[in-house]
Amino acid sequence: MTEIEQLQEIIDASERIAFFGGAGVSTESGLKDFRSADGLYREKYKYPPEYMLSHECFVRHTADFYEYYREKLLCEGILPNAAHYKLAELERAGKLVGVVTQNIDGLHQAAGSKAVYELHGSVLRNYCTNCGAFYNDGFIKTHAPVPYCEKCGGVIKPDVVLYGEQLDDETVRGAVRCIRVADTLIIAGTSLTVYPAAGLIDYFSGKNLVVINRDPVYASNALFICGKVGETLGKIVVR
Ligand code: APR
Ligand code: ZN
Numbered sequence: 001m002t003e004i005e006q007l008q009e010i011i012d013a014s015e016r017i018a019f020f021g022g023a024g025v026s027t028e029s030g031l032k033d034f035r036s037a038d039g040l041y042r043e044k045y046k047y048p049p050e051y052m053l054s055h056e057c058f059v060r061h062t063a064d065f066y067e068y069y070r071e072k073l074l075c076e077g078i079l080p081n082a083a084h085y086k087l088a089e090l091e092r093a094g095k096l097v098g099v100v101t102q103n104i105d106g107l108h109q110a111a112g113s114k115a116v117y118e119l120h121g122s123v124l125r126n127y128c129t130n131c132g133a134f135y136n137d138g139f140i141k142t143h144a145p146v147p148y149c150e151k152c153g154g155v156i157k158p159d160v161v162l163y164g165e166q167l168d169d170e171t172v173r174g175a176v177r178c179i180r181v182a183d184t185l186i187i188a189g190t191s192l193t194v195y196p197a198a199g200l201i202d203y204f205s206g207k208n209l210v211v212i213n214r215d216p217v218y219a220s221n222a223l224f225i226c227g228k229v230g231e232t233l234g235k236i237v238v239r
Helices: 003-013 055-060 062-072 082-092 137-142 169-181 197-203 229-234
Strands: 017-021 096-101 116-118 121-128 156-160 184-188 208-213 223-226
Touching (some): 003 223, 082 229, 116 169, 169 197
Parallel strands (some): 017 184, 184 208
8 A cells, every 4th residue: 555545544544643744845836945955044144143043142132033034934926725725624524623834935724724733923923012003024025134013113023933933832832732632643744853842742642643745754663654745745635
């Protein structure tokens, strides 16, 4: 039996699938991931890449932060790929309990997914650090170098978890609930190297663990499919 046939059999037999994804889920939509050979973290920049996306950089070098953020993370015209659409289809069929993602691109919701736990937030939501006013990603794109609040003049910050910041409690609780109740957990497009996000998969105690990743990733007792997650899920039939 091929790996795709094994995955199809698992999905056919599953009633409560949870999905845990990372930047590799969006590379087939044209976004770079972080740690692959061609990832964002391999590029040279004014400061080390993980500093560029830190709370300290946002506070101390706000204009540099926004220059990097706009160039590398606020990408125009990105669309969901087969992975996003298949997960939304599984949810509509009542087979998927939720998507837990480390991504901030909003592509799961754009593909129609409703139960999405964005552990690292979203570029689509931005708030004034002073009065809390909401701004969309378009405002950030058009108000360089630093976007200021039109109501009070405060600095606007993306609703993205930067290095050194805490994850949102309610989002984490929802993600844990989703993983806990799952009979199948599909992990895809992630190096599982960033905590606490990566640690959430330890809450899984269901029957089937599947990993779909371009590079090898260790997860014990998993069906490991070495390949592209969009290509792989695109071959799955939802019945
Ligand atoms: N299909 C499957 N796997 C893929 C694909 C693809 N199309 N493209 C890339 N990958 C794999 C890569 O092989 C790599 O193992 O996805 C993984 C991406 O790993 P990272 O770049 O480390 O991304 P991620 O795991 O999401 O990083 C976690 O780190 O910098 C922080 O906050 C950032 O959320 C991010 C977190
Ligand atoms: Zn304000």
